[in-house]
Amino acid sequence: MADIARLAGVSVATVSRALNGSELISKETRERIAELARSLDYSINVSAKNLRLKQNHTVAVVIPYDKASRQHVSDPFFLAIVGSLADALTDRGFDMLLSRVDADNLDSAAHLYNSGMAIGVILIGQWRHHDQLNQLAARRVPIVVWGTQMPQQLYCTVGGDNVAGGQLATRHLLERGARRIVFVGDPQLPEVAHRFKGYSDALAAFGLAADPLLAVPCPFDANEARAGMTRLIESGVEFDAVFACSDVLASAVMQTLHLLGKPVPQSVSVVGYDDIEWASHSNPPLTTVRQPIRQAGVELVDALLLTVEGAAVSPRSLPVELIVRDSTLHRAP
Amino acid sequence: MADIARLAGVSVATVSRALNGSELISKETRERIAELARSLDYSINVSAKNLRLKQNHTVAVVIPYDKASRQHVSDPFFLAIVGSLADALTDRGFDMLLSRVDADNLDSAAHLYNSGMAIGVILIGQWRHHDQLNQLAARRVPIVVWGTQMPQQLYCTVGGDNVAGGQLATRHLLERGARRIVFVGDPQLPEVAHRFKGYSDALAAFGLAADPLLAVPCPFDANEARAGMTRLIESGVEFDAVFACSDVLASAVMQTLHLLGKPVPQSVSVVGYDDIEWASHSNPPLTTVRQPIRQAGVELVDALLLTVEGAAVSPRSLPVELIVRDSTLHRAP
């Protein structure tokens, strides 16, 4: 900026004002300076500006990763959320700082805020870190989490309506004549627990109860889903449908069923969750519960910005929708 | 920092030194100050530090998006690269600023550098922006691109070996008895052009020539691939295999073949490209050319850091590998 001032024969103050479009500076000078800046590929130094103005237009987006399992989040659904956040933040003029953070040490998320790098944190996935998240919030880190509402939470969550999602999927299967529906997912995770509740509710509405034999507890990991389904089938338990808690799991389930000679949907119906892009191209195309990804980004960002302004933002649950495709078939009851 | 200095009864300089682990400060004081900082949730202000030190530990990662088609990049492969970059950058102590940028106006990528927000730019996907990228490089923006080597390029590319990939896929199909192999992809894109060269080379080695009738030109978009394949089939052209330039395209191709009564692999073999997670769970599991995603992140980051240091980094082509699964079948020649 000093360079420009010298070249333009004015003071840095004038350059600063000109580049910020101040009306105080004559239009002529303003344009001359703008031109000069362009030809020099000059852009205002954002750090210095922020420092002086005590402002900041960066939001940290954090993807926890599990150090134990060395598992890097690669679920397309979460990556899609990242994309959606990138859009929503760009639209509102914010920059996005993306970090992977050790799930056991979410404190480093606080660092992103305390060090002034970001005005707040959006964390993708609640997992089992409810307590850690509460601690972060208690330490006044503005934080919003993609997940589900928990009792006594100090942080704001935004997430799909998991109970409704579980209900939609299960009721659909029941209406199509299924009676023994396998549940694939890890009910230790809050979101999955809610989906399980929806599953149980829908069964109850049909006068049925959730059968523990039909539970395949597994994290969001295709390999574990394959293993779990294989064990289930080998155990000889009868079932006519599967509700999987993510499309990735559903994909693994369908593959396993196919391998073990149970055609989908003729022999077993399958419903997934998320409606990632792939679900519509799978074979057969997957019936699934669509989460509103686009909206998710917008709502997460809105909630964070409100939190930053000091508002107490209440958790938000977004509507989900059943997308019926070919993986669920009508069958005689 | 001033607060801490006051509370500790020392000067800010001492606090600064203490927090940076200077040996000049007595261990006792250092620990007292560290404790104080912890209890106050204090972290050094990174902007101020960077400003003072004229340093910066942020790298911009840019995903161009096509404004015309309003298409937001959602291809799992590119998102996986983002994940891989996040890991590689974290490992090296860099932060990642993720931006979506209008593909027609890549200049805004220069802004990320000129404004001091990032020390350089990693751009995911070369698309048709060779000239724009050259301009960026000419303007001295440190930039590395995931893509393929072009004549007279001023910027550094890192990418899979596309010619080899095309060859591997095609030769495999030929060896399994296929003779009329459809090519699905947009040869206007440099990477796809190279894969097409590999395809042609492999055919030539078998005494065959690429048949223009067997080309389904389409961008990385599942819908267009479906439309293109449908047209091809309806035109009545005979073919016994398909080489699709991404797994997403292959997925769409398999679905279309299935719908139109051409079972994979019995009637038609299919090879994809990328080896995204899904490829191994598809039905049937997809034979595909694996790109080294993990390595990609590392190499991109290495190349950028070298570029930042002023080195002239030559383009790098990473080895690819054929992963044979069930979508390609032995057939009688």
Added chain:
DNA sequence: ATGAAAGCGCTAACAT
């Protein structure tokens, strides 16, 4: 309409 000067939070000579 423009300039001079102070200060954002930090670090590194240069004292002591």
Added chain:
DNA sequence: ATGTTAGCGCTTTCAT
């Protein structure tokens, strides 16, 4: 071993 001071690049009050 610690304090004083100047300055990173910018904005803004206060002068002119």
